[in-house]
Amino acid sequence: MLRFLTWLVLVVTFGVTTDAHADEAVALLPLDTEKKLEIYGQPVASELARVLVAGDIDVVVVGRKMAVPERARLIVDGTIMSGKGAAVVLTVRVRNTADGTVLATMDATAPTLANIDKAAADVAARVLPSVRQLMAELRPAADPIKPPDDIVPPVVGTAPKLRPMLVAISFKGADAERLRAPLTVAVDTWARRHLREPTLIEYEKLSKKLVTQTVKASAADLAIGLEILSFEIETDPIPLGRARVRVRISDAVGIVFNRVITTDTVVGDRMLTVERLAERTAREVVDIMRPHVKRTVAGWR
Structure with a gap:
């Protein structure tokens, strides 16, 4: 029961x-x-x-x-x-x-x-x-409706095609691991809003030594590596979170951005769980990363 x-x-x-x-x-x-x-x-x-x-x-x-x-x-x-x-x-x-x-x-x-x-x-x-x-x-293509001969059909634009991009996320330590899954979801949602199709790969493939080769071998023109260096959590009396993440943006030529970003202290509501605090912190990481991507990636929408 x-x-x-x-x-x-x-x-x-x-x-x-x-x-x-x-x-x-x-x-x-x-x-x-x-x-x-x-x-x-x-x-x-x-x-x-x-x-x-x-x-x-x-x-x-x-x-x-x-x-x-x-x-x-x-x-x-x-x-x-x-x-x-x-x-x-x-x-x-x-x-x-x-x-x-x-x-x-x-x-x-x-x-x-x-x-x-x-x-x-x-x-x-x-x-x-x-x-x-x-x-x-699985979504079926819509059947075209043939208009009457005396009606000129309007011009219908096609939905923009998502461009592929590579994403890799790693972490250091048990606390940092708590941020990995929420950050994966936050990056996926953000990328799709900008007409990108993210593919999650192993972080080692986006290392300084292999990143150029990895991007060239893929259908993507962009790769973003996120290394969660720390995720500090306080729960008493009010949940607080703070993250440090290394962001590495690369293309088929090389690394175009490589910097550690740090969030402000993310303040949660009383009784907020660590999981929900991690989600808020992940969105904060993406918000800080956005202008750097727009500035360094040509044609970013």
Whole structure:
């Protein structure tokens, strides 16, 4: 009964329809877990739903005995299983609702149960761009409507094509790791607003030695590497956050910007969780980075 009620809370909280493509949705199914890990299914699913909704994805939470709604183009489900030793492995699948085909699989490992929230945030941050891309691929092209012969059809412009860019994010230390997943989501959202399609790669590929080669070998003309040097957190009495991040902007010729940026102290509301504070801090990092990108990247919109 308790599990049903917690799942019902998810339905009320995250059953939100966005304005764009209101006829589309992602069905979030309960995660399969071992008996001893059942209590972690709802918090992990909650984090998945929260990140998807924050990314303007319409999420419908589906109970075990509920039918998947027709407007759901994709199904997100997965497992929470014991790994080696005290580790816990989170696996999330994205499937095609039409035939159940698995289109993408992402996993994250928590060294212990105490780190399962970090693993959930990490895998959720990777699920969002994957769902966006798959939803766009499944979206049918609109059938052209032939106007009557005596009506001159208006000129309709095509939607601008997103230009590819590479993104890599690394961190130093456990506190800095808390900022990685929120920063991944913040950068993805910001890049798409500027008509860019970010692809997440390993940070080592954007090192000073390899960055030029990496960009040349890709279809992108831009790469942004973010190294989280520190994320200082205070929680008593009011949550406070402050981050230092090295930003390295490169193109096929070389590095065009390489500097450490520092946020002002980000002040949270009383009782704000560390996760929400990290999200605010991540958006602050992006806000500081924006003018540098505009100044150094030719043709940035």
